[in-house]
Amino acid sequence: MSYELFTDETEIITQGEAYLEQGAFADPEAAKRYAELLKQYKKLLKNLQRLMKLSDRNEEKLNAMAHVMEEKNKIQEALSANLSKYLSPQIVHSLLTGEKGTDLVTQRKKLTVFFSDIKDFTKTTENMQPEDLSYLLNSYFTEMSKIALHYGATIDKFIGDAMLMFFGDPETRGVREDAEACVRMAVAMQRRMRKLQSTWRFRGYKDPFHMRIGINTGYCNVGNFGSEDRMDYTIIGGEVNLAARLEVQAEPDGILISSDTYALVQDIVEAEERPKLMAKGIEREIIPYAITNIYDEELGCPDLIRSEFKGLRIIADLERVNAEDKGAIIESMEQLLARLREEPAG
Amino acid sequence: MSTLHIPATERTPELLFDFAANTFSLKGESYPENIAEFFGEPVGKLKEHLGAQAGQRIAFHFALPYFNSSSAKTIMGLFSLLDQAAEDGNDVLITWTCEEGDDMQEMGEEFAEDLDAAKFELKFLE
Known part of the structure; x- marks a missing residue:
């Protein structure tokens, strides 16, 4: 059954035309005026039909555009998810939302810098089959990255067996909170390493990896470094070197933090003072602290x-x-x- | 009456009404936030002006790639005014520029169906 949207209006016009044809008006002037009114009514009806058609068409176009936008969003989300595997998710988010640009611009910010590597990596892995090395490294980086993302670290880069991360940019919860998050993350990583070491031993790896961690808090330059065509969002400065220096001095499975970081996290950690050291680019004498325990509900400290x-x-x-x-x-x-x-x- | 020129914005077309030369044009997308605020005064002046014309050559050029329903109602009103001016003894030409095969071609042709006296010309963008 067909559906006519303007049945009533068409019926009125049919009736009107019938009146005129039947000569229903005795007065010719009245008939003329009636005919004019009927003509105007037909015109107005036509206008209404055009407006409805235009409105429907515009709505259809709008819906089509919304669909295209939805598809583009899906593509962008997938791209963002893929990019987040190569770049730190916070950096990807900042770029996609326009909070950060791609100009070669850097800022000076107080960051907590995390540096780690695997003790005697070259010696441990020199006789290892490439497949075994891939398995160990991938399981190590996968687990550590999960923990890093959980605590909100900006993962700067993996350099061979080393990891460089920082807290305080592009998002910060405050200098103290950033330092605490970094130390909590480091403890969580070392605890996870103990479980991984058991798994690796069970699978037959005699010398499982042992991670060393160095943490320092201080002013760094953060931003885009490189050329206009190829750049890295990274950090540089003496304070970054100090985190690397602390990492080298840390014991296997240990976490060594600078006195600047210790001052910020002393309420949540138990730590032992270690011999003073110097670092390239840092004029002051550094007092390192080795973390021995942490007071943290999530990491488990029941009493x-x-x-x-x-x-x-x-x-x-x-x-x-x-x-x-x-x-x-x-x-x-x-x-x-x-x-x-x-x-x-x- | 002095020339009326309103530059285009994101939502409104460029409006150029040269009353002395009897040439008028609307160019650009039209979906004003307030239809009366944008078209009220120009259409009022045009109505007054056309009502006083006799034996004149009048040209109105439309180039509207997109317009909303309120603008469509206004455009139909303009067509009606121009047709009346033609019936009153003026030589009226309405040109409608659009892309060939576009929805706007169909809209222009439909609007022109009601013209009894004014001339209508379609022009396609190259």
């Missing part, structure tokens, strides 16, 4: 009590409390409680 309020910060690791200190600790806590109850708030 840790950690609360922070304005004017009061509590970090308690009950496992480390000596029996002889308990009395004094309880006395201090009771004094604190008494003062808190006495003093009016605010």
Whole structure:
């Protein structure tokens, strides 16, 4: 059954024409005016039909354009996902959203820089079959990258067996928070390495990889370095060299941080001071700290009590409390409680 | 009446009404945010001007690659005004420029169906 959109209007015109043909108007002037009105009505109906046609056509074009845009978005998303495997996802996002450009521009920013490598990589792998080496390296980089992305690191590059990452650009949560995230990530990586080492041993690799990590916080130049045709989004500066220097000094499976980073993360880590060292491009003497433990719920520290309020910060690791200190600790806590109850708030 | 010239914007066409030369044109996309604000004054002046013309040669040139429904209603009104001017004894030529085979060709031809006295000419972009 066909559907006519303008049945009613057509019926009115048919009736109107029939009146005229039947000579329904006694007055010729009235008939003439009626005929003119009917003509105008036909014209207006035609205009309405054209407008509806135009509106429908424009809507169709708009829908087609929206479809094309949707397809383009899908392609861009796929491209972005692929690019994120070659470049740091934060950098890809910054480029796609236009937050960062491709001019050879750098900025000076306070970053926490992470450097790692595999101890004695060349010696460990010189007798290894290429397939075995690929398996070990790929499983190592895959696991470490997952952890890095989880903690929000900007992965700068993989250099052979080494990794360079940083926190604080293009996104920052604050200098202290960036440093804490970096140290948490480093601890998570070393813990994951222990599990990987077991897996590798189980698979027959006698000398599994041992990672060394160096971390430093300081002002670096970050941005596009290279030429107008080929550039890298990377960091340079003495503070980057210091992170590399710390990494070389770190023990296998260890994390060595500078005093600048330690100052920012001392509330969440337990660390031991190590002999002073010097680094190229850094005039000051560096006091390194080796991380021995971390107070972090996600990384697992069940006896840790950690609360922070304005004017009061509590970090308690009950496992480390000596029996002889308990009395004094309880006395201090009771004094604190008494003062808190006495003093009016605010 | 002095010449009226409104440069094109992203949403409105270039409007050039040269009343002294009796040449008028609309060029560009037309989907104004406020149709009355854009077309109100020019169309009012054109209506007043055409009503006072007799035995004149009048040319109106349309080159609109895209327009919305409100603009279409205005264009149909302009066609009607121009046809009336032709019926009043003027030599009126409407030229409609578009791409060959484009939807705009069909729209122009449909608008021209209602013309009784004004001449209509289609021109294709090369």
